[in-house]
Amino acid sequence: MTAVSKVAVVGSGIAGLAAAIQLAKAGVDVDVFEAKPELTALGSGISLQGNALRVFDALGAWGDIRAAGFAFEGLTLRAPGPDAPVVAELPDVKTGGPDYPAGMGMPRAELARILLAHAEKAGARMHFGVKATALEQSDAFVELSVDGTRAGEYDLVIGADGLHSTVRELIGIDVEPQPTGMGIWRTFVSRPDEVQRSELYYGGPVYIAGYTPTGEDSMYAFLVEKAQDRSGVSDEEATGIMLAESRAYGGPWNQIRGDLERGARAHYTWFTHHIVPAPWNRGRAVIIGDAAHSCPPTIAQGAAQGLEDAFVLTQLLTSRDELDQDLWDEFHARRMPRAQAVVEASVQLGQWQIDGDRDADAGGLIFGIAQKMAQPA
Ligand SMILES: Cc1cc2nc3c(=O)[nH]c(=O)nc-3n(C[C@H](O)[C@H](O)[C@H](O)COP(=O)(O)OP(=O)(O)OC[C@H]3O[C@@H](n4cnc5c(N)ncnc54)[C@H](O)[C@@H]3O)c2cc1C
Incomplete structure (x- = not known):
């Protein structure tokens, strides 16, 4: 029953x-x-x-x-700068228990x-x-x-x-x-080999920059900024904003910018x-x-x-x-x-x-x- x-x-x-x-x-x-x-x-x-x-x-x-x-364990923290220096490698709690990876993109x-x-x-x-x-x-x-x-x-x-x-x-x-006061730019791009798990960058022009692998050849990258009215922004302008706001970040961001320049779309939304x-x-x-x-x-x-x-x-x-x-x-x-x-x-x-x-x-x-x-x- x-x-x-x-x-x-x-x-x-x-x-x-x-x-x-x-x-x-x-x-x-x-x-x-x-x-x-x-x-x-x-x-x-x-x-x-x-x-x-x-x-x-x-x-x-x-x-x-x-x-x-794309399964992964742990989280890498990096800093702004041309070489994107690694600041910390943090372990994850396996919230699903030992039978599942800590995270998956x-x-x-x-x-x-x-x-x-x-x-x-x-x-x-x-x-x-x-x-x-x-x-x-x-x-x-x-x-x-x-x-x-x-x-x-x-x-x-x-x-x-x-x-x-x-x-x-x-x-x-x-x-x-209700809006939280933050907005996020996201794009779907190719995954550089060195990206094996989620990586976050604190500091620089946005609150958080980062990316998460989603497959052998793919990942999504994001920039979290102060929420703004981006409603009238064209596709080209959106890509331009993501390119400009990401310039402070090096390492894998160089490849992300290459994909954006070749036409990867940038999408914007507010957090609620x-x-x-x-x-x-x-x-x-x-x-x-x-x-x-x-x-x-x-x-x-x-x-x-x-x-x-x-x-x-x-x-x-x-x-x-x-x-x-x-x-x-x-x-x-x-x-x-x-x-x-x-x-x-x-x-x-x-x-x-x-x-x-x-x-x-x-x-x-x-x-x-x-x-x-x-x-x-
Ligand atoms: C920028 C961003 C990043 C996020 N990243 C993550 C993340 O990494 N990990 C994570 O766990 N969560 C993340 N989230 C949250 C996650 O995306 C949502 O919690 C989840 O997708 C919500 O799923 P849902 O099924 O409740 O609703 P939705 O996915 O919104 O589905 C609702 C569906 O209902 C349909 N619908 C609406 N009204 C009607 C109607 N009247 N009749 C019939 N159909 C209707 C819609 O068309 C839609 O398909 C993120 C959220 C945001 C904004």
């Missing part, structure tokens, strides 16, 4: 597909509604820590993900493709190009409408529809993501933060992932938290007989403190950068969060 037999998932990002895979594998009838006409993943690459990899394993997707990504598009294949194989029905527009609830079911038309009656609607969640609004939660106080459900509708919480990627835990939301929720839904208050209480008890700790620490790390606080114990905060993430979700 499962607590639900028919579920609608709104959104086909990492959190939505993870929930769909786990439910469909347990024999639940799953419809996934995605507003975009096809699967696209915004941004270039993503860094996934052990606790995210552990969830992929539970979904049955770890083998494919391991083959497609992946092209976002590849991750999305793998999760979609697993969702379809498990039997989830995918509906692209349809937007959830209304919800109507009774004690017995929730009716979902897409594009203004009734889509069906479900035992549960999972709103995994991201930062600007429609489901969040439809169930009357008015918490909205928010956390919806418990409960994340209203009756038979619940929000997970970025719909419920967001944070700057200062410890690269955003997607991992969405995955853990999906994992814990679906574990409860497939191991209980009833969708009752007891289930929701356990869901929130397992998810809220963990997600909140990640959001608060991620925001604090960014704020210390903005304030130029050189005495802050960033290492201690990161280590403490990693220790927490190493516990099962």
